[in-house]
Amino acid sequence: MENQESKINRRKFLEKSATGTLAAAVFTASSPAIAFSSFSKNKKRVALVGTGSRGSGMWGRQIVEDYSDVAEMVGLYDINKKRAEYAKTYMKTDANIFPDFEKMIKETRPDYVIVATVDSHHWEYAVRAMEMGCDVISEKPVATDEKQCQAIWDAHKKTGKKVIVGFNARHNPRRIEMKELLMADKIGKIISVDFLEYLNVYHGASYFRRWHAYKKNSGTLLVHKSTHHFDQINWWLEADPVEVTAYGQLGHYGKNSDFRGEKCRTCPHKDSCSFYWDITQYEHYMKLYVNCEDVDGYFRDACVFRKDIDIYDAMSVIVKYNNGVQLTYSLNAFLPFEGPAVAFNGTEGRLEKTFEPGEWEKDYSEYRLTMNFEQPQTFKVKRRTGGHGGADIGIKNMIFRGIGDDPYKLHADLRAGIMSAITGIAAYRSIETGKPVKIADLINLT
Numbered sequence: 001m002e003n004q005e006s007k008i009n010r011r012k013f014l015e016k017s018a019t020g021t022l023a024a025a026v027f028t029a030s031s032p033a034i035a036f037s038s039f040s041k042n043k044k045r046v047a048l049v050g051t052g053s054r055g056s057g058m059w060g061r062q063i064v065e066d067y068s069d070v071a072e073m074v075g076l077y078d079i080n081k082k083r084a085e086y087a088k089t090y091m092k093t094d095a096n097i098f099p100d101f102e103k104m105i106k107e108t109r110p111d112y113v114i115v116a117t118v119d120s121h122h123w124e125y126a127v128r129a130m131e132m133g134c135d136v137i138s139e140k141p142v143a144t145d146e147k148q149c150q151a152i153w154d155a156h157k158k159t160g161k162k163v164i165v166g167f168n169a170r171h172n173p174r175r176i177e178m179k180e181l182l183m184a185d186k187i188g189k190i191i192s193v194d195f196l197e198y199l200n201v202y203h204g205a206s207y208f209r210r211w212h213a214y215k216k217n218s219g220t221l222l223v224h225k226s227t228h229h230f231d232q233i234n235w236w237l238e239a240d241p242v243e244v245t246a247y248g249q250l251g252h253y254g255k256n257s258d259f260r261g262e263k264c265r266t267c268p269h270k271d272s273c274s275f276y277w278d279i280t281q282y283e284h285y286m287k288l289y290v291n292c293e294d295v296d297g298y299f300r301d302a303c304v305f306r307k308d309i310d311i312y313d314a315m316s317v318i319v320k321y322n323n324g325v326q327l328t329y330s331l332n333a334f335l336p337f338e339g340p341a342v343a344f345n346g347t348e349g350r351l352e353k354t355f356e357p358g359e360w361e362k363d364y365s366e367y368r369l370t371m372n373f374e375q376p377q378t379f380k381v382k383r384r385t386g387g388h389g390g391a392d393i394g395i396k397n398m399i400f401r402g403i404g405d406d407p408y409k410l411h412a413d414l415r416a417g418i419m420s421a422i423t424g425i426a427a428y429r430s431i432e433t434g435k436p437v438k439i440a441d442l443i444n445l446t
C-alpha cells in the first residue's frame, strides 16, 4: 500500500507538473521504478522451453550475459531441436538441450521454468512444471482459451507453485508514469477509459506473416497482443473485467488481396507487393528460422495474404469493470503509423497520453491533463532506453534481483495473467457468438 508521504509527494508533483515544467525532472531516464531490497545470494536455476526469438534473446542470451550472478541456465527444450541447437550457440550457454520436457525437469531440477513457446502451448508446460515442483515464468499470454486458463489456475491452487507472467509492458516507464499519475487521484472518480492501439503496416503486418495469424496458436491478437493492454487497464484501474462485448473483422490481410504467394522468398509478386519482406537480410533470423524449416515446415516470412488466416486485423471491444468503469478499446493492425492513445475520463478531468506521429524519435513523452472548466496542461516525461522502452530489463530485474517494495504494483501474478487473457478470450467469444460474454461464465478463480 502506498503511504501518506508518497501520496503527498505525488500531489506536489502533479500540482507542479500542471505548469508543464517539473515533470521531466521527476521522472528521469535513470530513476528506478523499484527499490531493490536485496540481491539474491543463491543463483536461481532456470530451464527454458521455447528457444525462439523471445526465448533465446530476452530470456536466454540476456540472462546468460547480464544475470549470471543471480541465475543459471540449466536446460533447454524446444519442439524444433535444430532451433534449440542454434539458440544454445546464440545464448552462449553450457546448458544441455533435452529431447523432452519432463526429462529436462527431472534431470536439472530448476527453480523456474521459463515458458516462451507459441502461445497456445504455454499452459501445458506451466501446468506440468508446477506439478513437477517448479515455479513458472510464463510469457504472455498465459493461455489462449478459457479451458487452458482454468487448468493452469487449478494446477496453481493444487500445487501452491507460482506463475509470474511476462507483462514487461507494465515496466515501460510510460506505463509506470501513467500508474503514478492515476495513483495521485487527480481526475476524481474514473468513469470511463479510451484505449486505442494502432499497429502499423510493418509491425502490424508481422503478426500476419507468423504463427500468430492462426487463432489456434495465438487466440487472435485480442489475446496475443491485447493481453498487454487489458493487463495495463486492470492494473491501472485495480479492477476486474466483468462483461465483454466485441466486434472483429479481417479487412486488410488474409483473403483481402487478389494476389498472394506462399512466402516472400519465393513469391512471384515480390517486386510489386508492398508487404514484401526479405528475411535473407537478417542473419539471426536465417539461422533461427530458415535453417530450421526442414524440421517443422514453419516459414517466418509467410505471405500476409494467405487465404486461411483466421485472426482479425480490426477489433472493437467494450469492457465493463467491477468498479463500474467502462472501457472502449480498439486494435487496428494495418495503419500508416503506430502507438497507443490512452485516456482516463474522471469526474474532475481527463488524463491522456495521445500518440503523435514522429514521437518515437523524441527522448520524452507528452501527457495532457485537462481539469474540468480549465485549459489543457501538457507536460513532458523523459524516456528510458533498452528493449521495449526499458521494460524488458525492468521485469528481469524484478524477477531475478528482487521486487523490493513494488510501490507501483508491477509484479504480475497468475491471477493478473488470467484476468487479462480472459478479457481477450471473452472478446473473441463475443465476436463468435454475437453476444456479450460474462467473465464469470468462462472462469472460476476460487
Ligand SMILES: NC(=O)c1ccc[n+]([C@@H]2O[C@H](COP(=O)([O-])OP(=O)(O)OC[C@H]3O[C@@H](n4cnc5c(N)ncnc54)[C@H](O)[C@@H]3O)[C@@H](O)[C@H]2O)c1
Residues within 6 Å of the ligand: 049, 050, 051, 052, 053, 054, 055, 077, 078, 079, 080, 083, 116, 117, 118, 119, 121, 139, 140, 141, 166, 167, 168, 169, 211, 224, 388
Ligand atoms: N512480452 C513481450 O513483449 C513478448 C515479445 C515477443 C514475444 N513474446 C512471447 O514469447 C513467446 C514466443 O514468441 P517468439 O516471438 O519467440 O516466437 P518464435 O516463433 O520465435 O518462438 C516460438 C518457439 O516455440 C517453439 N514451440 C512451438 N510449439 C512448441 C511446443 N509445443 N513445445 C515446445 N516448443 C514449441 C517453436 O519451435 C519456437 O522455437 C510467445 O508466447 C510470445 O507471445 C512476448
